[in-house]
Amino acid sequence: MKLWETFNMKKYINTGNKDTRSGFGAGLAELGRTNSKVVALTADLKGSLKMDEFAEENPDRFFECGIAEANMIGMAAGLAIDGYIPFAGSFANFVTARVMDQIRQSVCYSRTNVKIAASHAGITLGEDGATHQTLEDIGVMRMLPEMVVINPCDYNQTKAATIAAAAYYGPVYLRFGRPGVPNFTPADQKFEIGKAVKLNDGKDLTIIATGHLVWEAIQAAEVLEEAGISVDLLNIHTIKPLDEKSVIESVRKTRKVIVAEEHLIAGGLGELVAGVLARTCPAPMKFIAIDDKFGQSGKPGELMKAYGLDADHIVAAAHELLNGR
Amino acid sequence: MANEYSLENIASQVRRDIVRMVTKAASGHPGGSLSSTDVLTYLFFKQMNATPENWERNGKDQDMFFLSAGHISPVLYSVMARRGYFPVEELNTFRVFGTRLQGHPSIEKGLPGINQAAGSLGQGLSVAIGAALGKRLSNDKSMVYVLLGDGESEEGQVWEAAMAASHHKVDNLIAMTDWNHQQIDGTTENVAGLGDLKAKWEAFGWKVLEGDGHCFKSIGETFNEAVKSCGNGVPVMILWHTVMGKGVDFMEGTCKWHGKNPSQEQCDEAMKQIDETLGDF
DSSP, X not given: OOHHHHOOSOOOOOOOOEEHHHHHHHHHHHHHHHOTTEEEEEXXXXXXXXXXXXXXHOGGGEEEOOSOXXXXXXXXXXXXXXXXXXXXXXXXXXXXXXXXXXXXXXIIITTOOOEEEEESOSGGGOTTOXXXXXXXXXXXXXXXXXXXXXXXXXXHHHHHHHHHHHHSOSXXXXXXXXXXXXXXXXXXXXXXXXXXXXEEOOSSEEEXXXXXXXXXXXXXXXXXXXXXXXXXXXXXXXXXXXXXXXXXXXXXXXXXXXXXXXXXXXXXXXXXXXXXXXHHXXXXXXXXXXXXXXXXXXXXXXXXXXXXXXXXXXXXXXHHHHTTO | OTTTSOXXXXXXXXXXXXXXHHHHHTOSOHHHHHHHHHHHHHIIIIIOOOOGGGOOTTOTTSOEEEESSGGGHHHHHHHHHHHTSSOGGGGGGTTOTTOSSOSSOOSTTOOTTOOSOOOSTTOHHHHHHHHHHHHHHTTOOOOEEEEEETGGGGSHXXXXXXXXXXXXXXXXXXXXXXXXXXXXXXEHHHHHOOOOHHHHHHHTXXXXXXXXXXXXXXXXXXXXXXXXXXXXXXXXXXXXXXXTTTTSGGGTTOGGGSSOOOOHHHHHHHHHHSOOOSOOO
């Protein structure tokens, strides 16, 4: 029997590495052409956030705020009150913890329709080191009432998520990254906020992944499949509101779960899933995430490996879970 | 209503409302409310092109007001109620569980006239700038007003906003500072060395006007000049010279009444000093 005949897992093809921030830029440019209410603001990071195209095509709807993130969030809230749909962008670190109070009062508590666009999230920011590598942002943002938290996995999904964020009324935190990563989801995908994407049906083990870890989880699932372990694989692009139904359905079936994310354990998707499962169907669990540490300088790939955020670590965690460890 | 009573009479009633509200709620911020009373009375009854009947949160084709120093909610609520945004009787519910008159202004329970939450200081000017830019983008010729506290101006975000308004030539905005020289811990000089606010705002590229915040003639003239100064590519700041606790002798000129409610006896004493003109709530 040929190998491909025994291989039941759905195949995902990398159509070429692309950075997710460029997916945001492409989505924003498209919104600029299709929705005259969309405006964009940045705090001296237009190029890094790939906002150039939108800014060139819509100079009157683009606001350069300088290195003053707190004011940028307030300006975005004011524009939203007038009926505009502002995307306020900077590095994830500078549009979350740094301005949490502004987002809390002027955006979430005031129910302003502001989209926080956060690039260079996580450890894959790389060489700039820990000052810029936010690993707490999902926790910080998901604690805020009213905030929707989206962490797409590749270029195509980030573009789709950007367009979906504009169509949704209310505060949204949209997280994406710096380096080129495999682009494998369909270009014409329908992005439904709050709906998990089932990547594979399996029975032995659930793997739940978000952001850059989704591709790693696919690689891990393929390795596990070859070892005769079938993986139920979920891409959680919306961390809040979490698609609890899909999580519970999967874990009820497999009774074992790994959650993989480029974030601290504290405040991350893993903790969120653990909370849901504790209330519904407690199951043995492994966290592929960073445990109470800052990052450091290095290449994205080398950091992901060093901090245990890659396919190899997911495979190892799976074997431990299946062996009852 | 706006023309039935003199501004002096309205302001007198607003001062009674403020003191009675914080007494009844046994909490709240009378000092800065009393120092801002005359300016906000003038703003809502004479200055702004905005009517309660046409109020919408998006402020379309109406002048908009943002209170940045959210703790002086008593004066805002009283002025708005007296102007007709909601029933005067509702002032009885200030700070009570379930009220639309939250301790600090909130949009949560849908109080007409409130378009943004305020309380955590330093944020309102940024929001007002955004709203003014939105009006410019929509070709809406109405104005945006925002009131800051002087102590609030110690927040760094205020100066981020100061730089941004100037850079973006936001000239459909009139910002105001209630310069009463008091904050919780003492005078603005002793607490933080607030210094020459006029020179500071001018250094950030603003047109700065000054007025007596307790004289309606001065308030009117200063607003007129401010409006004339708009449309010239420069943001406008009015520094209102005011007295903390104005109108109640034992509250005047001290930080002690920033966030403290009077006892019933003290309230009664204050009521003897302020005429009831429109009927208490």
